[in-house]
Amino acid sequence: MDKTKKVPVAEQDPHERATNFKEVCLGYTYEEAVAEASRCLDCKNARCIKGCPVAINIPAFIQQILNNDIEKAAQIIGESSCLPAVCGRVCPQESQCEGVCVRGIKGEAVSIGKLERFVADWAREHKVTPKVTAEPKNQKVAVIGSGPAGLACAGDLAKLGYEVTIFEALHEPGGVLMYGIPEFRLPKDGVVLPEIENVLKLGVKIETNVVIGKTFTIDDLFDEEGFDAVFIGSGAGLPMFMGIPGENANGVFSANEYLTRSNLMKAFRDDYYTPITRGKKICVVGGGNVAMDAARTALRLGAQVHVIYRRSEAELPARVEEVHHAKEEGVIFDVLTNPTEILSDEKGWVKGIKVIRMELGEPDDSGRRRPVPIEGSEYIIDCDTVIMSLGTSPNPLISSTTKGLDINKRRCIVADEQVGKTSREGVFAGGDAVTGAATVILAMGAGRAGARGIDEYLTAKRQAGTVNAN
Ligand SMILES: Cc1cc2nc3c(=O)[nH]c(=O)nc-3n(C[C@H](O)[C@H](O)[C@H](O)COP(=O)(O)OP(=O)(O)OC[C@H]3O[C@@H](n4cnc5c(N)ncnc54)[C@H](O)[C@@H]3O)c2cc1C
Ligand code: SF4
Missing domain, CATH: 3.50.50.60 (FAD/NAD(P)-binding domain)
Incomplete structure (x- = not known):
C-alpha cells in the first residue's frame, strides 16, 4: 500500500448520479477504513486536534478503529461532537483537521472526515446512543433554532442535567442540515434525523412551528414560560x-x-x-x-x-x-x-x-x-x-423584538466568542446568527461554548439562590 496516498472512497458514477438524489459518496468499507486508519502516525502533539474547531481527539478515535473497537471510537468522537455523521460528510476538512495533518506534508493527509463518517455510520447502524449521567439541575433553558448551534448547545446542557426545550420556526428540526444541504450530500432520513434523535434521547424537548419574535418573544420565555436562560441559534437565513x-x-x-x-x-x-x-x-x-x-x-x-x-x-x-x-x-x-x-x-x-x-x-x-x-x-x-x-444574513425578527440585545452593522447578534454571552442578561447566542453564514462545525462549536456560558451563569444563580431573575 502506498502510504502517501489516501485510500480512495467509492462514489456513484457521475452520469448516473446527475439524474438521481442518492448520496454521491458511498463511504469506506470496514477494510478500507482500517487501511486508511493505518496511515495515521498517532502524533504526540497532534496538529489535527488543533485544526478541529471542536477539538475531537482524532488520533485516539483513529487508533480505536485499528483496535477494532468502533464503539469506543464513537464514544471518543461523541465527547466533542453530537453530529459526527453530518460533520464527516460536510465539514471542510481540507482547511481544518486535514489541512494541518502531518501526513499531508509529504503526501496526502489522512482522510479524517471519511473515517469520522465511517465510525458515526457504524454507531448508528449498531444503535450506539449517548447517555445522561448528571443529576437534574431543576433549571430550564430555552434554545431558539434547531440547527447545529442549537442542537449542540441543547445536547451539552441536557448532559449537564438542565431541562432544555428547543423552539424551531419550521415544521422539521435541523436548520440548514434539513432545508439547505441537499439529500445527495447529506441524506435526511438516514443520517440527519437519527443524529437529531440522539440529541432528543438525552431528554431535550423540541417544539416545532414556534417562531420566537412572533409566537413568543424572548421576554415571554423568561416572564411567562419560566425559563432561566435562553440560547439564540437562529442562523442566517435571510437571502441577499x-x-x-x-x-x-x-x-x-x-x-x-x-x-x-x-x-x-x-x-x-x-x-x-x-x-x-x-x-x-x-x-x-x-x-x-x-x-x-x-x-x-x-x-x-x-x-x-x-x-x-x-x-x-x-x-x-x-x-x-x-x-x-x-x-x-x-x-x-x-x-x-x-x-x-x-x-x-x-x-x-x-x-x-x-x-x-x-x-x-x-x-x-x-x-x-x-x-x-x-x-x-x-x-x-x-x-x-x-x-x-x-449569501445570507440573520433575520432581524429576534433582535427587533428583544430589548437590550446588541447587534452589529451586519445585523449579527453581538456575543462573546468564549461563552456566547450577549448584552442581555441570561441570553446567550452562537452560530450563523452571530458570525453570519459560516460552517456546521463552527456553529456546533459556538453552541457548545454557549452551553458552557449558560452552565456558568446558572450555576452562579443556584449558588446565590436566585433563579429566573430576569
Ligand atoms: C445550502 C447550504 C449548504 C451548506 N453547505 C455547507 C457545508 O457543506 N459544510 C458546512 O460546514 N457548512 C455548510 N453550510 C453552512 C452551515 O449549514 C451553516 O453554517 C450552519 O447550519 C449554521 O448553523 P446554525 O445552527 O447557526 O443555523 P441554521 O442551521 O441556519 O439553523 C437555524 C435554525 O433556527 C431556526 N430559526 C430562525 N429564526 C427562528 C425564530 N425566530 N424562532 C425559532 N426558530 C428560528 C431556523 O428555522 C433554523 O432551523 C451550508 C449552508 C447552506 C445554506
Ligand atoms: S496529524 Fe494526521 S497523522 Fe498526526 S495524529 Fe492527526 S491524523 Fe494522525
Missing part, C-alpha cells in the same frame, strides 16, 4: 439579492427558497406535490457551497445549468470537492462573468440574463483580487430561471 434591473421577474429565486422547496418540502420526490421550477436552462449566480448545491439540484431536476461567478475559478469560495463534483456531473462554469440585468418576456417570465465579462484588478479588503468589468463586453445568456446565491 444584487439589486439589478429585472430581479423581480417570475422565475428568479433565492437559493434558499429553491433548496428549501427541494429539501425540506421534498419537491424532488414524485410522491410530493410541492411546486418547483424544472427549467430547461438555469443560471445560478454565485460561487459558494450554496450555489453548488442549487446548481447540482437544478441539474438533477433536468435543467442545463450555468454557474455565473464574477471572479476566476481560483477564487471560487465553494469547497474544491463540490466544484469537482459539479463539473463531473455537467454543470457549466462561466467565471469572470457578472450579471447586469435579468430579461423577461411580455408575461414577466425570465427569458435571459445579461452579463458582463470581468477581469481581476488589485486586491480588495478580503485580500482577493477585485473583479473589474470589461467595458463593452456585455452579452446575453438565454435561460428560463435564475437562482441568486449571493
